[in-house]
Amino acid sequence: KAGVTQTPRYLIKTRGQQVTLSCSPISGHRSVSWYQQTPGQGLQFLFEYFSETQRNKGNFPGRFSGRQFSNSRSEMNVSTLELGDSALYLCASSLGGVTYNEQFFGPGTRLTVL
Amino acid sequence: EDQVTQSPEALRLQEGESSSLNCSYTVSGLRGLFWYRQDPGKGPEFLFTLYSAGEEKEKERLKATLTKKESFLHITAPKPEDSATYLCAVHGSSNTGKLIFGQGTTLQVKP
Numbered sequence: 001k002a003g004v005t006q007t008p009r010y011l012i013k014t015r016g017q018q019v020t021l022s023c024s025p026i027s028g029h030r031s032v033s034w035y036q037q038t039p040g041q042g043l044q045f046l047f048e049y050f051s052e053t054q055r056n057k058g059n060f061p062g063r064f065s066g067r068q069f070s071n072s073r074s075e076m077n078v079s080t081l082e083l084g085d086s087a088l089y090l091c092a093s094s095l096g097g098v099t100y101n102e103q104f105f106g107p108g109t110r111l112t113v114l
Numbered sequence: 115e116d117q118v119t120q121s122p123e124a125l126r127l128q129e130g131e132s133s134s135l136n137c138s139y140t141v142s143g144l145r146g147l148f149w150y151r152q153d154p155g156k157g158p159e160f161l162f163t164l165y166s167a168g169e170e171k172e173k174e175r176l177k178a179t180l181t182k183k184e185s186f187l188h189i190t191a192p193k194p195e196d197s198a199t200y201l202c203a204v205h206g207s208s209n210t211g212k213l214i215f216g217q218g219t220t221l222q223v224k225p
Contacts, residue, residue, distance in 0.1 A: 043158075048212060090157050110155075
């Protein structure tokens with residue numbers, strides 16, 4: 001089975017711009033979670049989508065948003081970028097449903113904000 | 115509030131020198147404790163899931179154990195290729211799809 005894929009792998013943006021990141025989950029997985037990883041804060045949960053619905057949301061400002069499509073692919077958007085948004089953005093997929101399954105991570109998108 | 119603390123932050127071992135990494139947690143209704151390995155510039159790689167106290171899982175030189183308050187990742191006779199950051203995460207009953215991660219333990223194994 002192919003793993004979780006994320007595009008693009010690297011992005012350089014300037015403050016004030018917006019960015020869209022994409023995630024394709026493992027085939028058959030219906031849940032996609034997004035995380036931000038920085039050296040200071042570690043891995044922090046952004047949000048989770050299951051069957052095109054946001055089921056859970058972390059403590060991030062409204063500039064961070066996401067969506068999921070009917071084929072379970074997911075996108076996250078960050079508007080009005082700030083320097084502090086520079087990070088590795090990871091998506092993870094799992095079977096979802098009512099059980100608490102392990103999450104499998106993609107390689108991440110490295111976002112640099114100048 | 116759900117919380118995960120890992121220790122030590124960094125660990126240097128000689129090849130063949132066994133040791134353990136600790137993960138202490140507080141969570142409302144543990145639904146799973148997960149261990150991941152992360153290499154620089156890559157996404158975390160899934161290692162183990164533990165669901166209940168007393169459970170143990172093994173894979174090659176790694177063995178994970180779980181109690182009601184903490185988990186240990188035992189590394190037996192490590193090799194240089196085991197060098198990585200090891201992350202512990204918990205999934206609580208009140209947070210669907212959300213893993214709470216510890217800060218990780220960076221392991222360096224010297225030949």
